[in-house]
Amino acid sequence: MSKKILVTGGLGFIGSHTVVALQEKGYEVVVIDNLSNSSLSVLGGITKITKSSPDFENIDLRDKVAVKKFFEKYSDIDAVIHFAASKAVGESVENPLLYYENNINTLVYLLQQLKEKDRAKFIFSSSCTVYGQADELPITESAPVKKAESPYGNTKQIGEEIIKDTCKVNDNLSAISLRYFNPIGAHPTANIGELPIGTPQNLIPFITQTAAGKRKQLSVFGDDYPTPDGTCIRDYIHVMDLARAHVIALERLLEEEQSSNYEVFNLGTGTGNSVLEVIKSFEKVSGEELPYKITDRREGDVVAAYADTSKANDVLKWKADFTLDDALASAWKWQQTLEEKKENEI
Ligand code: UD1
Numbered sequence: 001m002s003k004k005i006l007v008t009g010g011l012g013f014i015g016s017h018t019v020v021a022l023q024e025k026g027y028e029v030v031v032i033d034n035l036s037n038s039s040l041s042v043l044g045g046i047t048k049i050t051k052s053s054p055d056f057e058n059i060d061l062r063d064k065v066a067v068k069k070f071f072e073k074y075s076d077i078d079a080v081i082h083f084a085a086s087k088a089v090g091e092s093v094e095n096p097l098l099y100y101e102n103n104i105n106t107l108v109y110l111l112q113q114l115k116e117k118d119r120a121k122f123i124f125s126s127s128c129t130v131y132g133q134a135d136e137l138p139i140t141e142s143a144p145v146k147k148a149e150s151p152y153g154n155t156k157q158i159g160e161e162i163i164k165d166t167c168k169v170n171d172n173l174s175a176i177s178l179r180y181f182n183p184i185g186a187h188p189t190a191n192i193g194e195l196p197i198g199t200p201q202n203l204i205p206f207i208t209q210t211a212a213g214k215r216k217q218l219s220v221f222g223d224d225y226p227t228p229d230g231t232c233i234r235d236y237i238h239v240m241d242l243a244r245a246h247v248i249a250l251e252r253l254l255e256e257e258q259s260s261n262y263e264v265f266n267l268g269t270g271t272g273n274s275v276l277e278v279i280k281s282f283e284k285v286s287g288e289e290l291p292y293k294i295t296d297r298r299e300g301d302v303v304a305a306y307a308d309t310s311k312a313n314d315v316l317k318w319k320a321d322f323t324l325d326d327a328l329a330s331a332w333k334w335q336q337t338l339e340e341k342k343e344n345e346i
Pocket of ligand 1 (some may be wrong): 048088089127128129150201204206217218219220221233234265275298301302
């Protein structure tokens with residue numbers, strides 16, 4: 001019998017690509033999403049790709065009673081992949097309590113339900129933000145967790161601690177935290193992708209919207225960093241590679257291959273690219289010239305972050321297959337599809 005997987009935030013950017021990867025592997029998927037930063041149309045996109053629709057429950061995980069009721073209804077859930085969370089760094093500084101409620105309360109409610117089960121498997125969306133500006137590059141999982149720069153970053157650190165502490169005293173629970181570097185790109189069919197609401201805060205959606213004529217120009221936040229071209233360096237990973245890594249981590253949990261009941265993995269390509277390199281790569285794959293200007297640094301940005309991926313390579317037997325060019329080409333195709341859809345609506 002196929003395993004049943006709960007994916008919270010399953011209509012979000014990384015969640016939706018993971019739902020596709022799970023369904024393609026024969027898993028039965030139940031999605032919880034409160035549509036706060038996603039849209040029901042994503043279900044249509046998933047169905048187009050996989051020819052089947054996951055079960056969908058519109059639940060706000062801050063509603064503890066609703067979470068309890070969900071697990072009564074779906075008592076046969078085999079594992080949970082928990083994406084649902086708020087993720088805008090700036091907004092978290094403005095409204096910290098929203099972030100602590102959305103990202104911490106919800107995690108506690110889920111774990112409270114899972115620890116009551118005979119066996120429970122849990123995957124957590126963490127972030128390279130837990131490392132802050134690491135002292136050594138590339139960053140290994142044993143690099144120290146630095147004081148968080150924002151409430152958002154803090155919720156990822158605290159989230160990991162909560163899971164670790166809970167696993168320590170609950171042998172029936174096993175969990176993996178996946179620390180993503182910078183997720184970008186879209187499904188190659190362009191049926192699902194990133195759907196930022198309002199002005200994008202992240203680099204790639206800002207680039208694609210600028211190339212599509214929706215934004216006047218891109219601001220490059222600082223060119224006086226101690227890097228070869230002066231702009232910040234990040235490890236941009238294709239969301240398709242990330243989605244596949246979730247399925248592999250899930251299988252490790254389901255097959256009980258873990259060396260301990262709580263593990264952490266970096267998910268990145270292992271390669272760092274500067275903002276100017278990303279712009280060049282985008283211009284190459286899209287054939288569009290991207291208007292940009294250099295502006296002041298953005299507060300809270302680290303100079304450089306890229307992953308040491310040896311642990312994921314060795315233990316999960318996973319490595320990123322797609323290149324930066326592939327990821328940017330897919331993001332551009334997705335943006336163009338969005339533009340066409342809007343034209344059709346008019
Ligand atoms: C941030 C968070 C990360 C989170 C991710 C997704 C930190 C340190 N990082 O990543 O944890 O998972 O958002 O929400 O908290 N840039 C520009 N112009 C723009 C936008 C970005 O030059 O208009 C530059 C930035 O300065 C940075 C790079 O592009 O060097 C990537 O920025 P962004 O996409 O926002 O991701 P991070 O800040 O790396």
